[in-house]
Amino acid sequence: MLKTGPLFKMERMKLRLVSLQEINLEEKKFCLSPLVEFESLKDSIRRAGLLVPPLVKPEKETLILISGWRRVLACKDLSLKTIPALLVPEDMSDLDLLIRVIEENLTTRSLSLAEKAEAIYKLNLFGLSPERIMADYFSRFALPGKREYFLLLIKVAGQGQEKLKKFLHETEISLEALDLFLSFSTVAQERLIPFLQAVTYSRRREIIVNLYEISLREGQEVDTLLQHPEIKSILEKEELSFRSRGEALSDWLKKRRYPLLTSWEAEIKKILKELAWPEEVKLLYDPAFESPEFELSFSFRNYFQFLARLDELKAIAQKPSFQRLFCRSLEE
């Protein structure tokens, strides 16, 4: 088993000095990342040279790059002519090589969602069954072992636009939110990406889920929703950062998604303002308005402070708007 397996074949790898021109950078079948950032590596190569040779495979008079994209691109950018490279035996299958690329990456860093999708897609393309991929890789990729997620990630890698892949390379997103996001049109996805990238993980999820659910409830496409004058005005405020606009979009969507809840929250704030509620007295209430109970807390140092606070609260309770705090009906 071992003598024909990848471990045995690796023993036959040869270290050679190769011309950078020989390396075919067009062939990306072993590249997992949609965005290869090599600027940071250039300085290291300039100081110490190329420490780890890339892995290449001879094929039709050129060399296919298997791993070391950042290294090769950095060397090329530094105008080097030749670099040391490890040549793998020609009889190594694409699947064996891809497995090596994945292992190499997994031992040094965690993969982005876009890279995981690409790895899954290519493992499947090179002949590994979905069941094997889920069994051997999903837990190592920190993915839930469900077939629906296998299909989702295959879809991302197989059909996703480059902008989407770059977004998923640079941004963390839950698989549920991604699933919904893929149901949006490409235009809507691209419109939202800069704002989603700028906000926090939970806001990102909220924006996607709320857009999806508003569109479902109101029976209109996400594209149409994004044309709503208020959304347009938020997104087009270029004097504000993407983050500020993303947060404003998230707040607007929350109001639209939960109109009753947000109007009740606003009403409570308004009532407390009208009552000139003292800042030192904390008034706690169920944020979902499920429980009718309120809780009150304040601190005091002596008997007189305590009585003064009670008198103040008693005076507040006499005001007509105090009763409105207890209103529980939509009609009232």
Next chain:
Amino acid sequence: MNNFFFRRIFIQREALTYPLTARIIARTQAPYEIIDDPRVIKEELASSPDPIGEGKRILYLTIQKGKFVKPCPCSPGVISCGYLIINSVLGCPFDCSYCILQAYLADPWITLFVNEEKLEKSLQPLFKDSVPPGLRIGPGELSDSLALEPLTDQAQRLSRLFYRSSKAMLELKTKSIQIEPWLNWPPSPQIVFAWSLNAESIAKEEERGVPPVSERIRAASLLARKGYHLGFHFDPLVYFKKWEQEYEQVIRELLQQIPAKLIRWISLGCLRYPADFKKIIFSRFRNRAIFAQEMVPGRDGKFRYFKPLRLKIYSRIYEMIQAYGGKGIPVYLCMEDGEVWEKIIKKKPEGKKDILPLFAPPAID
């Protein structure tokens, strides 16, 4: 539900010798396999894109080693109706988008416990005179009480037992219309057939494989003509554009066809689901607007309509029941707290002593 609904039957070796197993094998043409461990079924379903949907076509016959009778699980902070569950079947062949069993049950297939003797023995304590009046028990919480009847005869066996009950009542809660056997039996106040009803458009959109609401009311009316006592569950009540109009239509039809005096109870419960449930919905019933309404997490972690909206829905439905001749019918709320009870029913039961009398048979029949 026809006999050939199941694609496969798995029989745990120990369950092989039971009469119910033999009855099921004789009545279905589905191929069966004898297994020692249900993990075989799990493995078979693992590659399915929809294990829950596929699981509905797999029947697993096994032995109930735990308790057959358990209290209905209720959320903390809500008023319990004191219901007891018969754990004889886990899972339902009907496929309703809102069904909580999709998240509640550990296994997606339908498990049927074939040790009927143990079940019948477990029910014996309920036939004592010391049982409080109004105690209800039924197999319709973790399954549908009648959906598998042509295969199992289980509801008929249970019914026969409850003829000798003086206090406890058997509730056969269902969406099925398979009531034929009972049309030739004398009615008993201890056997109550109860239908889950909904607005017709919700039933059409969200209840896959289930007879239309009008057919359920018709089946109920056939039993009513024989003098059977009936119950109805408007659960889940769904908020949608024409909710008032459509629920009014069902309530009017129901109370036109069924004499109110035969209706022992009506329960109301607004749509609710636990947090994890939405993942299942998105994967199995995508683009269902009913789950995109304004629902917020409650104290028990379940999502419900915003409380003022729930109060509005309950209050309108309650008014409709009263307006169409149901003034004397006991109405109760499922999984709601004291505040909602007080506002809608105008009373707040404090435990079993208050709630059970609500379901007790009328003094004179």
